[in-house]
Amino acid sequence: MYAASTFILKTTSTCNLRCSYCYMFQQVDRSFEQQPHVMPLAVVDSAARAIADYCAKFHQPKALIVFHGGEPTLAGRNWFRHALEVFRRLMPSGCATRFALQTNGVSLDDSWLNLCAELEISISVSLDGPPSIHDARRFTAAGQGSYREAAAAIERIQRHPGMSRLFGGTLCVVNPDDDGRSIYRHFRSLGITQMDFLLPVEANWDHPPSRFVSPTPFADYLIPIFDEWWSENNPEVHVAYFDSLLRLLVGSRVHSDSLGGDPLTMVVVDSNGSIEPVDSLRSCGNGFTQLGLFVQRDPIERAFQQPAFQQALAGQEGLCHTCRKCELRDVCGGGYLPSRFSTHSGFDNPSIYCPDLTKLIQHVVEACSQQVAALV
Amino acid sequence: MHLETIAAPTVEQPIVELSTKLQQLRRLKTQPQAQPSSRHLTSALQAARQEPAGMKADVSYIFIGIILPSPPGLN
Numbered sequence: 001m002y003a004a005s006t007f008i009l010k011t012t013s014t015c016n017l018r019c020s021y022c023y024m025f026q027q028v029d030r031s032f033e034q035q036p037h038v039m040p041l042a043v044v045d046s047a048a049r050a051i052a053d054y055c056a057k058f059h060q061p062k063a064l065i066v067f068h069g070g071e072p073t074l075a076g077r078n079w080f081r082h083a084l085e086v087f088r089r090l091m092p093s094g095c096a097t098r099f100a101l102q103t104n105g106v107s108l109d110d111s112w113l114n115l116c117a118e119l120e121i122s123i124s125v126s127l128d129g130p131p132s133i134h135d136a137r138r139f140t141a142a143g144q145g146s147y148r149e150a151a152a153a154i155e156r157i158q159r160h161p162g163m164s165r166l167f168g169g170t171l172c173v174v175n176p177d178d179d180g181r182s183i184y185r186h187f188r189s190l191g192i193t194q195m196d197f198l199l200p201v202e203a204n205w206d207h208p209p210s211r212f213v214s215p216t217p218f219a220d221y222l223i224p225i226f227d228e229w230w231s232e233n234n235p236e237v238h239v240a241y242f243d244s245l246l247r248l249l250v251g252s253r254v255h256s257d258s259l260g261g262d263p264l265t266m267v268v269v270d271s272n273g274s275i276e277p278v279d280s281l282r283s284c285g286n287g288f289t290q291l292g293l294f295v296q297r298d299p300i301e302r303a304f305q306q307p308a309f310q311q312a313l314a315g316q317e318g319l320c321h322t323c324r325k326c327e328l329r330d331v332c333g334g335g336y337l338p339s340r341f342s343t344h345s346g347f348d349n350p351s352i353y354c355p356d357l358t359k360l361i362q363h364v365v366e367a368c369s370q371q372v373a374a375l376v
Numbered sequence: 377m378h379l380e381t382i383a384a385p386t387v388e389q390p391i392v393e394l395s396t397k398l399q400q401l402r403r404l405k406t407q408p409q410a411q412p413s414s415r416h417l418t419s420a421l422q423a424a425r426q427e428p429a430g431m432k433a434d435v436s437y438i439f440i441g442i443i444l445p446s447p448p449g450l451n
Contacts, residue, residue, distance in 0.1 A: 229416070230414065230416060233413075233414060233415050233416065234415070235415040235416065235418070235419050242416070243416070243419070243420070246416060246417055246419075246420035247420045247423055247424060249398070249401045249402075249420070250401050250402060250404055250405050250417075250420050250421050250424045251401075251402040251405045251424055252405075252420065252423055252424035252427055253427070327394065327395055327398060328398075362394060365394060365397050365398065365401065366397070367414075368397075368401055368412075368414070368417055369397040369400065369401070371412040371413060371414050371417055372397070372400045372401060372404065372410075372412070374412075374413070
């Protein structure tokens with residue numbers, strides 16, 4: 001049985017930003033147009049019941065409930081109070097349940113932080129770099145950049161006595177037009193010690209990122225960040241992607257949907273109650289993630305029988321021939337699932353980022369090997 | 377053209393040296409006396425060595441933008 005432990009609630013299907021790369025609102029999938037802007041409380045109740053029933057039935061020792069969007073804070077604080085009350089009441093006592101919120105930070109004032117601290121909800125904030133970079137991609141419908149609000153939210157979190165331990169850090173979407181090292185330095189200048197960098201989910205074999213001169217533009221962005229982080233040698237500074245790479249290289253297994261190749265452990269519940277697989281698969285086609293299953297009437301585990309889930313469940317068994325014989329497959333895991341997609345052959349391909357992943361991993365291996373050489 | 381052939385040159389070349397380095401890195405897990413000077417690598421090794429055999433590490437998760445704080449004491 002598929003051991004789902006992460007449940008993404010699409011708290012809202014609306015946003016106060018119009019980020020240029022958003023897979024929810026700016027790409028091929030238009031399913032948000034049919035969804036309620038905010039998940040109705042009755043759907044929250046059904047989702048909590050379905051998730052709790054699943055965790056009890058399959059004796060899940062832990063669960064993570066993620067409030068995602070859209071922009072989840074648009075649901076309002078009372079929505080969150082209701083959701084936390086219902087989940088805490090229904091989740092089985094033997095299942096350690098944590099809560100997390102991914103936000104653009106625009107609405108994140110002290111009253112939100114007080115609430116999240118009280119309810120013990122971890123917060124991660126999207127930040128793409130300094131104002132010139134962030135504002136060019138993360139802006140309102142009127143074209144107003146959102147850096148000032150996002151940076152202020154981060155500073156507020158860092159100063160909040162109850163929130164600093166619940167800060168999950170920042171998330172930056174990689175864009176090879178930028179200088180990765182200067183972005184990393186900017187984050188460090190803001191005192192950020194937990195961060196991650198994500199490869200854009202919109203790129204796949206149907207839509208390759210072909211406008212770059214370098215054959216490995218994403219590795220060329222990430223490697224200087226790795227070098228800076230590596231030479232800083234501060235164990236308090238975490239770049240989640242690099243932490244995971246290192247752990248995989250020394251033989252650890254890491255839960256991740258973009259590295260390692262273990263079967264995915266997540267289920268998405270859309271704002272209308274629709275049970276769906278990895279929601280970034282929306283970038284593969286309009287309605288791609290919709291299974292016709294709903295928490296109001298279907299048990300969570302019914303989704304796992306659906307073909308759309310099977311690829312995510314397959315893990316390394318589902319990798320293409322090229323990946324299966326590659327010696328880096330235990331590390332990259334074939335890359336992020338949406339990045340393998342093509343209309344021609346589904347997910348039976350290497351990642352569109354394969355050259356970048358290979359170059360980056362080889363670089364990390366080389367850095368580590370210099371350490372190993374000194375030990376043996 | 378089959379899509380696999382597009383990426384194949386990158387990953388199908390024999391990389392004997394890389395293979396050796398990968399094996400050396402994985403062996404570090406079973407060599408508790410090995411203490412690299414990189415504190416990042418040391419953290420990764422500590423996590424791997426604490427991991428029960430056959431179990432997945434309870435470390436940072438990454439998925440569509442969520443980064444969770446690592447459990448206390450891991451790093």
